[in-house]
Amino acid sequence: MRASDAAVYRSPASGEALSLDIHESAGDDVIGGELRTAGGERYPIVDGIPDLTYPPDLAGEDATARTVYDSVASVYDEYLPLTFQTFGCDEGQTRELMVERLRLVPGQRVLEVGAGTGRTSAVIAAKLRDRGHIYVHDISRGILQKAVERLSREAVPLSFLISNGIYLPFADDSFDAVFHFGGLNMFSDIRRGLSEMARVVRPGGRVVVGDESVPPWLRETNFGKVLIATSSHYGARLPLEEMPVAAREVAIEYILGGAFYLISFTVGEGEPAANFDLPIPGVRGGTHRTRAHGQLEGVTLEAKRLAQRAREKRGISMHAWLDEAVREAARRDLEE
Numbered sequence: 167m168r169a170s171d172a173a174v175y176r177s178p179a180s181g182e183a184l185s186l187d188i189h190e191s192a193g194d195d196v197i198g199g200e201l202r203t204a205g206g207e208r209y210p211i212v213d214g215i216p217d218l219t220y221p222p223d224l225a226g227e228d229a230t231a232r233t234v235y236d237s238v239a240s241v242y243d244e245y246l247p248l249t250f251q252t253f254g255c256d257e258g259q260t261r262e263l264m265v266e267r268l269r270l271v272p273g274q275r276v277l278e279v280g281a282g283t284g285r286t287s288a289v290i291a292a293k294l295r296d297r298g299h300i301y302v303h304d305i306s307r308g309i310l311q312k313a314v315e316r317l318s319r320e321a322v323p324l325s326f327l328i329s330n331g332i333y334l335p336f337a338d339d340s341f342d343a344v345f346h347f348g349g350l351n352m353f354s355d356i357r358r359g360l361s362e363m364a365r366v367v368r369p370g371g372r373v374v375v376g377d378e379s380v381p382p383w384l385r386e387t388n389f390g391k392v393l394i395a396t397s398s399h400y401g402a403r404l405p406l407e408e409m410p411v412a413a414r415e416v417a418i419e420y421i422l423g424g425a426f427y428l429i430s431f432t433v434g435e436g437e438p439a440a441n442f443d444l445p446i447p448g449v450r451g452g453t454h455r456t457r458a459h460g461q462l463e464g465v466t467l468e469a470k471r472l473a474q475r476a477r478e479k480r481g482i483s484m485h486a487w488l489d490e491a492v493r494e495a496a497r498r499d500l501e502e
């Protein structure tokens with residue numbers, strides 16, 4: 167870990183800044199030590215990689231992911247091509263397509279969550295050339311160690327870190343782009359995972375995420391049944407309910423044989439903007455706002471019929487007639 171990264175990382179629990187305690191170093195690289203908050207949280211740096219995992223007792227799914235990927239780290243790269251071969255897809259082209267959705271330009275700061283052995287990080291590095299910075303992240307030390315080996319000769323500055331994807335140890339707006347592929351179905355809290363990815367990207371930056379999901383129209387086909395029987399992850403639904411409110415320009419694609427989704431979006435601020443005060447022409451009249459927030463109470467059928475006839479006679483919208491009638495009656499009773 168570079169000593170300068172201590173200023174970039176934050177407590178995944180509280181968001182507090184961290185101070186660096188170096189036990190062993192080589193030049194600017196910290197090999198062993200600790201990151202600490204003023205409040206007493208402690209995160210170890212072992213073999214040059216900080217471990218910012220939170221919570222210390224991981225939820226079941228996150229703990230399982232760590233154990234599984236620690237144990238398959240040595241064979242992951244050997245077995246992974248099988249997925250691409252199954253669907254007759256070129257891995258390089260598929261990862262290129264995914265990274266294209268990040269719209270990267272050299273000089274940008276990028277976080278890859280759950281990067282595994284760094285197969286997409288290498289594609290991201292090629293896009294940034296020698297300018298920018300990639301934070302290569304995973305929950306499993308075993309698999310991240312493989313990424314360190316793969317990426318050791320990349321020209322762009324790289325930082326490797328361990329953390330839980332649902333508690334990212336970075337301040338808001340830290341990155342131009344965040345990428346994640348292949349682990350989201352395993353996250354214990356997918357909504358939190360997506361919200362964290364959007365939180366650490368600046369407004370206008372990009373988030374791209376993907377994982378297995380046989381689309382609804384293929385679930386009852388032989389294609390769908392075989393895949394879902396092989397791995398329950400193929401039965402996962404698209405995480406649309408879990409998407410952050412700040413997601414804009416959302417695009418959904420099915421890639422890798424049509425058995426994986428890819429969701430890409432631009433990060434906005436809060437809810438989308440809309441002018442809810444434009445008058446709506448027609449018999450009902452009013453605006454989006456009056457229709458959503460201006461409702462009072464139901465009336466008798468007789469009162470309704472009278473109101474409809476009176477509105478028609480006046481040649482105005484029901485909104486305009488009602489608004490006037492209610493105001494007049496209310497002012498009279500209030501004697502204003």
Ligand SMILES: C[S@@+](CC[C@H](N)C(=O)[O-])C[C@H]1O[C@@H](n2cnc3c(N)ncnc32)[C@H](O)[C@@H]1O
Binds near residue numbers: 283286309331348353
């Ligand atoms: C199928 S692998 C994909 C690796 C890599 N993205 C790729 O495309 O080859 C899933 C990765 O997600 C990571 N992962 C799973 N759950 C995680 C979590 N809660 N936080 C961070 N990483 C997680 C795993 O450790 C693993 O490296």
